[in-house]
Amino acid sequence: MPANRFNGHTDFGIGIGLRAPHYHHLLTCKPVVDWFEIISENFMIDGGRPLRILDQILDQYKVVQHGVSMYFGSAEKPNREHLRRLKDLVQRTKTPWLSDHLCWGSVDGRYTHDLLPMPYTFEAARITAQKIREVRDFLEVPVVVENVSSYAEFHVSEMTEWEFLNEVVERADCGVLLDVNNIYVSSQNHSFNPFIYVNSVPAERVAQIHIAGHSKYRKYILDTHDHPVIDPVWKLYARAIERIGHTATLLEWDDSIPSFEEVHGEALKANRFLATASLAAAV
Amino acid sequence: MKLLSLQRRMARAVMIPLTNSERMRTVAPDGRSMRAVASQIIKPNDRLTSFERLEIYNRQYWFRVLSGFAEDFPGLRAVLGGRRFDAMAKAYLTDCPSQSFTLRNLGSRLEGWLRKHSGWAGSRQHLAVDMARLEWADIDAFDGKMETPLKPEDLAGANPAKLRLRLQPYVSLLDLRYPVDDLLLEVRKDADNLDVASNAFNERRKTKRVSAVAKLKPSPLYLTVYRLDEDVYFRRLEREEFLILSALQAGKSLNAAIDVGLRKSPLAPEQRAAPVEKWFRTWSALGWFCRLEKNPPN
Numbered sequence: 178m179p180a181n182r183f184n185g186h187t188d189f190g191i192g193i194g195l196r197a198p199h200y201h202h203l204l205t206c207k208p209v210v211d212w213f214e215i216i217s218e219n220f221m222i223d224g225g226r227p228l229r230i231l232d233q234i235l236d237q238y239k240v241v242q243h244g245v246s247m248y249f250g251s252a253e254k255p256n257r258e259h260l261r262r263l264k265d266l267v268q269r270t271k272t273p274w275l276s277d278h279l280c281w282g283s284v285d286g287r288y289t290h291d292l293l294p295m296p297y298t299f300e301a302a303r304i305t306a307q308k309i310r311e312v313r314d315f316l317e318v319p320v321v322v323e324n325v326s327s328y329a330e331f332h333v334s335e336m337t338e339w340e341f342l343n344e345v346v347e348r349a350d351c352g353v354l355l356d357v358n359n360i361y362v363s364s365q366n367h368s369f370n371p372f373i374y375v376n377s378v379p380a381e382r383v384a385q386i387h388i389a390g391h392s393k394y395r396k397y398i399l400d401t402h403d404h405p406v407i408d409p410v411w412k413l414y415a416r417a418i419e420r421i422g423h424t425a426t427l428l429e430w431d432d433s434i435p436s437f438e439e440v441h442g443e444a445l446k447a448n449r450f451l452a453t454a455s456l457a458a459a460v
Numbered sequence: 461m462k463l464l465s466l467q468r469r470m471a472r473a474v475m476i477p478l479t480n481s482e483r484m485r486t487v488a489p490d491g492r493s494m495r496a497v498a499s500q501i502i503k504p505n506d507r508l509t510s511f512e513r514l515e516i517y518n519r520q521y522w523f524r525v526l527s528g529f530a531e532d533f534p535g536l537r538a539v540l541g542g543r544r545f546d547a548m549a550k551a552y553l554t555d556c557p558s559q560s561f562t563l564r565n566l567g568s569r570l571e572g573w574l575r576k577h578s579g580w581a582g583s584r585q586h587l588a589v590d591m592a593r594l595e596w597a598d599i600d601a602f603d604g605k606m607e608t609p610l611k612p613e614d615l616a617g618a619n620p621a622k623l624r625l626r627l628q629p630y631v632s633l634l635d636l637r638y639p640v641d642d643l644l645l646e647v648r649k650d651a652d653n654l655d656v657a658s659n660a661f662n663e664r665r666k667t668k669r670v671s672a673v674a675k676l677k678p679s680p681l682y683l684t685v686y687r688l689d690e691d692v693y694f695r696r697l698e699r700e701e702f703l704i705l706s707a708l709q710a711g712k713s714l715n716a717a718i719d720v721g722l723r724k725s726p727l728a729p730e731q732r733a734a735p736v737e738k739w740f741r742t743w744s745a746l747g748w749f750c751r752l753e754k755n756p757p758n
Binding site: 218221223224225226227228229237246247250251252253255281283284285286287288289290291293296298300301304328329330332333349366367368397399437442 | 461463464465466468469470474475495501502505507508510512514516517519520524525528531557558559560561562563564602603604605606629630632641655687690691
């Protein structure tokens with residue numbers, strides 16, 4: 178299952194996000210890491226140090242692009258300047274697949290810089306899928322969409338989030354970046370069983386999995402990426418791996434970022450589950 | 461409700477400024493009840509009302525854009541003071557919300573906006589505009605495009621009357637009234653030293669420095685902001701240097717640019733060749749010129 182057309186038929190292991198506090202360590206100590214995920218927008222620039230560092234990382238490591246502002250679910254057309262810059266970066270990194278979120282965040286040319294939740298309607302699914310196809314055709318690289326954490330649900334929704342995800346990826350014929358932490362966060366905020374979600378995802382389309390930590394408040398959970406992964410999320414991950422098989426996995430840690438060793442060590446805990454999946458596949 | 465309509469409603473609500481206590485307003489600036497807006501589009505759950513769920517996004521939006529903006533303009537924050545800067549930032553971002561996929565461009569319209577809204581800086585208006593220009597130039601220099609640098613051999617046989625030298629896109633030329641370059645470097649040094657000095661002590665020192673600069677009599681100061689080996693530098697220029705470089709940047713030929721630069725120079729005609737040669741040598745060594753276009757416009 179792991180290598181499929183949505184992740185460019187690759188078989189990546191466990192990666193972490195490439196973050197500035199770790200640059201020096203990575204470039205001087207050159208630790209062994211299966212792969213890095215970069216935030217595309219941090220490198221969609223014309224020049225300077227960020228691109229020089231990226232080139233040095235590309236010399237030594239496998240890199241996959243992850244975006245935060247394509248806003249597949251925004252009703253407006255894709256921004257041409259955004260697409261042009263993204264394509265330049267795709268050509269630079271040779272990313273085997275490219276991910277962004279199943280969400281919206283801009284309207285009438287104004288950007289919220291947030292991952293706003295979709296109304297789960299058939300109209301939204303159609304518009305979103307069309308946009309995913311346009312982006313994929315322009316970039317000429319497999320596109321996968323990630324489920325987001327959400328804190329609100331809309332009256333107009335006509336289906337569950339996982340039904341909406343299925344509807345979009347089938348219409349767009351694209352892959353899924355399954356974020357099991359986001360499933361957990363949303364399940365707590367909206368009171369659903371996260372295992373139903375994981376069990377409903379089209380396993381054959383999953384190109385990659387995200388794991389992360391979050392912050393619990395009195396009445397809701399926020400997806401803050403500033404803590405280790407908690408046990409209930411590992412349990413969801415275990416179930417996802419059981420269904421999907423050995424899949425490229427990435428730990429997100431974006432705030433209060435600890436040392437490289439701590440972040441990488443946390444990510445490598447996924448090996449416990451991946452090893453079991455490999456064993457099961459062998460049997 | 462159609463997707464576009466829902467997204468317009470929600471985005472409008474999310475971008476409404478927070479109250480002073482950083483909560484969502486109950487009444488929008490146009491008089492709408494925010495509770496009614498929220499309940500029309502968002503479901504409540506067993507723990508949160510529609511209003512509270514919308515508020516999570518409203519707060520996230522403002523925390524994100526305000527922190528990104530403050531990160532980009534620490535010098536302006538020092539000039540205005542923390543409280544006034546925060547209020548100015550909310551007003552600016554309300555008038556000029558992001559139109560870019562990247563937070564990097566949040567401050568792209570700040571200079572023009574500050575010039576129109578002089579009340580925020582009061583007597584420090586010129587100082588504030590100078591600092592905003594410098595900090596935006598710094599952002600541009602950090603990740604601006606670098607074209608292939610010009611080499612001496614590229615100029616072989618060139619006619620100075622027709623030669624049009626181009627400056628690297630990351631080079632900005634600023635005519636300022638205050639020495640904001642020194643001030644910004646001091647502000648940054650204070651930020652770097654936060655570990656070894658108390659925050660309150662640093663704030664007092666910063667306030668004193670800003671006051672001292674604000675009391676200076678405005679006098680012309682010419683500055684270039686550029687990148688070298690991936691670091692951003694500020695370099696003060698002679699007036700003549702600034703005029704020549706500005707003319708080149710505007711597309712004038714080499715001869716015409718030098719004429720513009722030296723027209724009102726106090727240097728006697730026979731004293732001009734040496735400094736001009738030295739300036740060009742320095743600018744070339746710093747890589748400020750790009751390779752010539754193969755087919756320049758006539």
